[in-house]
Amino acid sequence: SETNNRLSVFLKTGIYRFESSNAVFIDPVRVLNQSYTQFKVSPTAYYSRLFDSKKSTEEEPRVSKNSRKRKRKERKSHTLNEKERIADQRHKDSRDLLLKAHEALMGATDLLAIIRKLRSGEEESKESLLPSVEQSFVELGSVWQAPLYEITLNLHQEDQPTQSRGSLLVENCDQRVIPVFNNLVINETSSDAEAEFLNNKYVIPKESCFYMSDLRQIHNMIPAESDCGFNLIVVDPPWENSSAHQKMKYPTLPSRYFLSLPIKQLTHAEGALVALWVTNREKLRDFVLNELFPKWGVNYEATLYWLKVKADGSLINELDLFHHRPYECLLLGYCGEKAVDSECLPRLTCMPDDQVFISVPGDYSRKPPVGELLQEYVPGFMPARCIELFAREMMAGWASWGNEPLHFQDARYFSGN
Numbered sequence: 001s002e003t004n005n006r007l008s009v010f011l012k013t014g015i016y017r018f019e020s021s022n023a024v025f026i027d028p029v030r031v032l033n034q035s036y037t038q039f040k041v042s043p044t045a046y047y048s049r050l051f052d053s054k055k056s057t058e059e060e061p062r063v064s065k066n067s068r069k070r071k072r073k074e075r076k077s078h079t080l081n082e083k084e085r086i087a088d089q090r091h092k093d094s095r096d097l098l099l100k101a102h103e104a105l106m107g108a109t110d111l112l113a114i115i116r117k118l119r120s121g122e123e124e125s126k127e128s129l130l131p132s133v134e135q136s137f138v139e140l141g142s143v144w145q146a147p148l149y150e151i152t153l154n155l156h157q158e159d160q161p162t163q164s165r166g167s168l169l170v171e172n173c174d175q176r177v178i179p180v181f182n183n184l185v186i187n188e189t190s191s192d193a194e195a196e197f198l199n200n201k202y203v204i205p206k207e208s209c210f211y212m213s214d215l216r217q218i219h220n221m222i223p224a225e226s227d228c229g230f231n232l233i234v235v236d237p238p239w240e241n242s243s244a245h246q247k248m249k250y251p252t253l254p255s256r257y258f259l260s261l262p263i264k265q266l267t268h269a270e271g272a273l274v275a276l277w278v279t280n281r282e283k284l285r286d287f288v289l290n291e292l293f294p295k296w297g298v299n300y301e302a303t304l305y306w307l308k309v310k311a312d313g314s315l316i317n318e319l320d321l322f323h324h325r326p327y328e329c330l331l332l333g334y335c336g337e338k339a340v341d342s343e344c345l346p347r348l349t350c351m352p353d354d355q356v357f358i359s360v361p362g363d364y365s366r367k368p369p370v371g372e373l374l375q376e377y378v379p380g381f382m383p384a385r386c387i388e389l390f391a392r393e394m395m396a397g398w399a400s401w402g403n404e405p406l407h408f409q410d411a412r413y414f415s416g417n
């Protein structure tokens with residue numbers, strides 16, 4: 001039947017498209033696993049937060065402690081200032097859309113049964129349970145010794161496996177020891193590579209690369225020829241916010257720093273789709289649409305919504321909580337003249353403004369992989385050249401730039417085969 005078909009596509013790809021709806025459910029673990037040939041992303045490690053009912057999350061307002069604060073806010077809601085009123089109106093405008101998407105999820109009982117078991121989907125490996133100490137790349141990259149740090153890449157050679165005396169396959173391994181910071185580290189092979197750095201192990205997906213540096217070195221990602229530029233640019237900046245929890249997780253930067261990101265120079269001659277994650281602050285949205293996108297040469301096209309649910313399908317917060325919305329937005333636009341007004345547009349699906357994708361969040365601030373869902377809007381030739389800025393992980397076919405792109409590549413987030 002139609003439902004069975006959707007479910008089997010979901011089990012294979014991690015993407016479930018609801019019937020006659022603008023909504024999609026994503027299982028990031030399944031989507032990410034398409035990047036790997038030997039290793040598997042560990043569902044237990046990915047879904048470390050919202051499956052455990054004992055652990056509270058920073059998104060969940062702790063009702064008892066915060067009730068007084070909330071009362072104050074409720075009172076305040078009668079006298080919203082200008083910006084807050086606009087934000088409130090925007091929320092009301094998207095409310096129906098989000099509710100409809102959520103209804104579609106709650107109506108898909110077969111899917112819900114699978115979602116409940118997403119975390120225990122695969123067997124636990126020893127490796128993902130290893131209490132290895134997480135490396136702070138941000139710290140290491142900022143000390144004077146940074147240029148001295150090296151990573152060891154173990155690449156599997158792909159030339160026809162040699163047949164040694166009859167039938168045994170001999171696997172060739174190519175080991176490279178290269179600087180880990182301010183250096184483009186590439187796995188051009190079509191299998192996963194294993195890497196070692198300061199006693200930790202990392203998994204590097206096939207056909208991927210990373211450049212680990214501070215914002216000041218991002219110009220090193222600018223291609224020499226514009227037809228070596230990127231067709232899809234995903235950006236998740238370290239926006240400042242007031243959460244103390246956030247401050248422990250990674251450093252943030254004032255918004256004006258992002259004005260200097262060389263988006264135009266990174267864009268392919270055929271143009272690029274730019275996807276920017278924003279928080280729910282109206283001031284930020286204003287800044288992006290009136291200053292940042294114009295400075296980058298990006299024409300705004302549409303907003304996509306990421307709706308966050310728990311393992312039972314319920315929203316992680318009430319939809320109307322002013323400061324804890326259970327959704328975030330991805331702002332989309334095109335960069336490069338060709339993308340905007342040329343012959344390559346007809347291939348592109350017209351970008352809808354009402355798409356909702358739903359998932360169970362992983363670690364703090366970790367975004368679901370949306371590359372696959374955006375492909376149909378990406379200008380230029382296929383396969384698209386893709387880059388993620390401020391990345392904390394890697395994907396096949398992508399370049400990852402940021403000050404900790406290896407963060408979620410630590411072997412602790414994987415199970416072996």
Ligand code: SAM
Nearest residue numbers: 214215236237238250251366367390392402403
């Ligand atoms: N999209 C990522 C994910 O899904 O896991 C989260 C990105 S997080 C919002 C922002 C990232 O920017 C953090 O990894 C942070 O360390 C990094 N960052 C902060 N300051 C930076 C700087 N000056 N240069 C480069 N990266 C920086």
